[in-house]
């Protein structure tokens with residue numbers, strides 16, 4: 001089943017007017033929420049955008065990419081660096097029933113807590129975790145027959161493009177300096193069916209056994 005979704009998924013950039021039900025949108029978001037993450041820290045937030053005004057702004061931030069403007073829904077996928085704070089990370093460890101001594105050791109170890117190493121490492125790990133959630137959401141959308149496109153080319157801290165624009169987007173979405181907007185996941189039913197075309201490197205070019 002998962003392989004079917006993987007084989008048939010493609011980036012869908014043209015959408016019909018058909019509305020995505022709240023139940024289906026909830027399933028897609030839940031697929032992201034349930035994704036695995038480093039020590040289960042879940043450093044992500046998902047902001048659902050349906051307002052045309054905000055979608056227009058997001059599209060503009062993405063160099064006028066039309067799928068952002070025309071999507072039924074845009075899920076703004078945010079790396080949440082606050083998740084690594086000792087309080088927030090500590091809550092996750094408490095939920096697991098980790099004892100105080102182990103908890104403190106984990107919170108203060110760079111092996112478990114990248115924030116110990118600095119902002120760059122925390123960002124790197126947060127983006128890494130968020131990627132799983134985004135992937136899960138695209139596969140759930142595929143299962144539900146809903147088209148999706150991950151959009152990463154827009155003004156933000158990662159592309160270092162149009163800083164004032166990036167800030168404007170952050171302000172509209174209510175984000176602070178601990179939040180990095182990494183991807184838009186644009187969603188909608190495909191307007192006209194486009195053939196799946198898996199342009200990929202060959203298996204043997206990317207897979208190795210025992211050594212490169």
Ligand SMILES: Cc1cc2nc3c(=O)[nH]c(=O)nc-3n(C[C@H](O)[C@H](O)[C@H](O)COP(=O)(O)O)c2cc1C
Pocket residue numbers: 009010011012013065149150151152153154183197198
């Ligand atoms: C992190 C990420 C960022 C992406 N950003 C964009 C983007 O800004 N605009 C776009 O049209 N497609 C974007 N894509 C989609 C890729 O171009 C697409 O996944 C790739 O060409 C393979 O095609 P497929 O998804 O149809 O299999 C992005 C994909 C990923 C994973």
